Amino acid sequence: MRFEFATAGKILFGEGVLGEIGGIAQRMGKRLLVVLGKKAVDPSLLLSRLDEAKIGWIEFRVDGEPTIEAVNAGLRIARDGSADMVLGMGGGSVLDAGKAIAALRTNPGEVLEYLEVIGQGRALANPPLPYIAIPTTSGTGSEVTRNAVLASPAHKMKISLRSPLMLPRAALVDPELTYSLPPDVTARTGMDALTQVIEPFLSTRSNPISDALCLEGMRRGGRSLLRAFENGEDAQARQNMALCSLLGGLALANAGLGAVHGFASPIGGMYSAPHGAICARLLPLVHATNLRALRERDPENAILSKFDAVGRLLVGDERATADDGVRRLEELCEALRIPRLSAYGITPGDIPSIVEKSLQASSMKTNPIRLSQDELAEILERGL
Numbered sequence: 001m002r003f004e005f006a007t008a009g010k011i012l013f014g015e016g017v018l019g020e021i022g023g024i025a026q027r028m029g030k031r032l033l034v035v036l037g038k039k040a041v042d043p044s045l046l047l048s049r050l051d052e053a054k055i056g057w058i059e060f061r062v063d064g065e066p067t068i069e070a071v072n073a074g075l076r077i078a079r080d081g082s083a084d085m086v087l088g089m090g091g092g093s094v095l096d097a098g099k100a101i102a103a104l105r106t107n108p109g110e111v112l113e114y115l116e117v118i119g120q121g122r123a124l125a126n127p128p129l130p131y132i133a134i135p136t137t138s139g140t141g142s143e144v145t146r147n148a149v150l151a152s153p154a155h156k157m158k159i160s161l162r163s164p165l166m167l168p169r170a171a172l173v174d175p176e177l178t179y180s181l182p183p184d185v186t187a188r189t190g191m192d193a194l195t196q197v198i199e200p201f202l203s204t205r206s207n208p209i210s211d212a213l214c215l216e217g218m219r220r221g222g223r224s225l226l227r228a229f230e231n232g233e234d235a236q237a238r239q240n241m242a243l244c245s246l247l248g249g250l251a252l253a254n255a256g257l258g259a260v261h262g263f264a265s266p267i268g269g270m271y272s273a274p275h276g277a278i279c280a281r282l283l284p285l286v287h288a289t290n291l292r293a294l295r296e297r298d299p300e301n302a303i304l305s306k307f308d309a310v311g312r313l314l315v316g317d318e319r320a321t322a323d324d325g326v327r328r329l330e331e332l333c334e335a336l337r338i339p340r341l342s343a344y345g346i347t348p349g350d351i352p353s354i355v356e357k358s359l360q361a362s363s364m365k366t367n368p369i370r371l372s373q374d375e376l377a378e379i380l381e382r383g384l
Contacts, residue, residue: 003207005254008133008144010170013246015239018134018174021046021087022053028130028169029085031056033078035098037090038063041136041177046089058083062090065151065158065268065275066097068111074101078129085130085169091189092140092275095133096148102131103148103166111150115159117360118152124163133168136177138228138241139189139276141196141249143171149265149275157269157357167253175235175242183229187336188276190225190241194332195279196248197221198287199258202306203366210255217247218313222328229336256366259286259358259376266357273344280338284329285379291322293369303368341383351380 012020025032032050034057036043050057058081060074078086078101086105088098104111106126112119133143142148147162181189197217200210221244227237263286264278291307304322311325312318320328346354355376358364371379 003209003254005207005209006146006164006167007250007253008168008171011144011173011246012170013173013243015174015176015235017172018045018177019049021132021134021172022049022055024132024170024172025050025055025085025087026053028132031058031081031083031085033057033074033081033083033086033101034059035074035086035088035090035094035101036061037094041089041180043089046134062094062097065093066100066148067151067153070097071100071104071111071150075104078105083129085132087132087134089134089136091135091137092142092149095135095140095142096150098133099131099142099166099168100148100150100161103128103161103163105129111161114161115150115152116162116362117159118155118157119159124165127165130169132170132172134172134174134177135245137181137185137189138178138238138245139192141193141245141252143168143173144246144249145253151269155269158265160362171246173242173246175239178238178242179232181232183232184337186229186232187338188274188280189245190221190228191280191283191332191336191338192276193241193245193248194218194221194225195260195283196252196257197244198283198310199260199363200248200251200255201310202290202303202368203256203258204368205256205366207255210251213247213251215309215313217244217251218310220244222314223316225332226335257363258367259290259364259371259379262358262361262364262367263354263380265361265363266354267341267346270350270354271344271346273341277339277344278341280333280336281341281383282379284326284333285382287329288326289371289375289379290368291326293371293375298369301369341380346384348381348384351377354380
């Protein structure tokens with residue numbers, strides 16, 4: 001047995017931990033680039049704590065998914081403002097934008113040179129600026145991952161900038177920041193969080209540490225997502241979902257993902273579809289297809305016993321089976337009112353192109369079994 005496990009330099013979790021940002025930032029630098037979303041959670045507490053700590057700051061807003069152009073714009077602001085550290089506060093898109101800016105501010109060349117698939121995949125030579133990640137959704141786990149997903153409209157793809165050096169210096173996970181999320185955002189980000197504790201658990205790169213994190217994440221997420229959707233002020237449910245998201249980020253950064261995210265990368269680049277919504281719609285379909293393919297082609301694979309564990313945790317019943325887990329995911333999609341893929345303009349004629357692009361995605365390589373192009377096409381057809 002051999003595996004690697006690495007994560008953020010410091011993780012601070014709990015209600016109200018945002019208030020501790022001043023002291024954390026003081027130990028990293030003097031001037032901060034603050035990356036926010038266009039519809040950010042009110043940053044006034046954050047900024048007031050920075051002012052109290054006498055941390056200079058400049059603001060940069062990201063509109064939607066981070067593009068190569070947006071990262072370049074942020075780099076110019078960081079350079080012109082003499083920022084010596086970066087903070088991202090928002091959903092996964094904002095955190096990824098901040099992570100990319102911090103990484104590329106200290107490394108020469110163009111963004112494209114460092115991207116996978118469409119670029120040269122050049123390795124970072126220098127450590128990034130110190131980066132602090134503060135999530136305001138319970139979904140991506142980007143606060144503890146080593147990559148940033150960037151959109152390239154020219155290529156109609158979303159591609160990762162990836163390096164072990166990109167792990168944030170500090171992650172502050174404050175569940176209170178998620179209380180105001182509307183139900184639809186809670187639903188799609190929550191299903192993304194659930195996907196990210198299921199896929200690493202079933203990944204071909206799973207390890208004992210990532211498995212333990214995923215099991216706890218599934219236990220908390222399986223019982224709390226619907227509660228958070230129905231009542232955003234349910235503090236225990238919000239806390240459980242914030243922890244589920246964090247645990248998923250820790251797991252995926254060290255064990256990889258699967259076909260759900262293999263699809264999400266090209267679909268997100270080709271269509272204006274939220275990442276979490278794609279994952280939510282595809283999770284039950286991919287999970288069922290993987291289970292069927294393993295039973296048919298590799299029935300002695302030890303991963304099959306893990307599907308039973310997923311079923312037990314999602315249903316909350318020790319007698320539940322792998323098939324019960326599939327049904328539970330299907331029921332969650334319906335209860336959370338997850339849109340079908342056709343709602344984002346995807347048509348049957350688009351399926352061959354999506355399948356072709358998805359096969360290039362790194363997440364496909366760690367799916368528990370290699371799915372055929374026909375199986376991948378069938379998943380998409382059922383998701384329309």
